[in-house]
Amino acid sequence: MATKEHKENPKTPNVNFINFQGQLRGIVKDIKEHNKKEGLKKFFGSKNENPHVDGSILLKDAPDNKEVAKYVKQLDKEPTNAETRLHLVNVVMAAKKDHGLSSQLNMMLQAAIPIYLGDITPTILQIVVHSYRSYLERLGNIHKQNMMAIKSTALKNVNMSMIDVNSADAEDTNVKDGESVQTEIRIAESLVENCEPVIQSIQTKMNSTLSHEEIEELTAEGKASSSFFGGSAEKANPNKQNMIIGKAVQAIEMLKQIPLLQGAGLDLAKQ
16 A cells, blocks of 8 residues: 655645755755756856755855855855855854844755755754754744734734834745644744754764765665665675665664654665
8 A cells, every 4th residue: 555645734834844855855856967967067058047056045145255155156066065065054144143034944955955965974963953943943933023013013002112023024934824823833843842852862872974975885786785774785895885874774863853854864764
């Protein structure tokens, strides 16, 4: 019997992490296509249709920052470079105190790209969790501010001076009904609360790193079995193969704790 596909609530788009997983898989696919076309690009010139490939989607958040422009240029040449991408995220995140929800989402996706490419380290995971928590906190705050703005309009002469309810600063979250707003707030707060235990787990339990090169080596034709966790492999160093599998199992244990990264864990387990 086929597994029933899980469907998320379209009324709560900001916490639909299966959709975000799909976006990340699409970005990874575009990165691989970009690498294939790199040789032709040198002769004919080309622009990425997906601004997540080279990170240029973050340029608008720091338009005059030369360091950001430098990292985007580097990613255009080498979009699989995890270190460069994480530097980009960190610089943009530090560029100003308050980022809008769409910017927080883009930074969260950018931080997660190396994981979906197969580069999984404690440092990368902690940066992803940080950007993930910032996105969720921003989402919850926007909803609460918007709710207070509505209440202040209805209350008219009631003193709301201690709460920032400036409608000009309100962001559209594309959530139209009160029940869905409350649902997104509850989910966001629950996930934020879980971030610290996840970070503690990464710091205390994850003692290895996994690279996309190791995954490619393991799954290469003639070097890996048809299933990641079973069967026999020919022309491979069994000790090295078992070591990589062990690191992958540990990585999957970490990834399954974070809804944004669960898709990467499933993809890794299938290889």
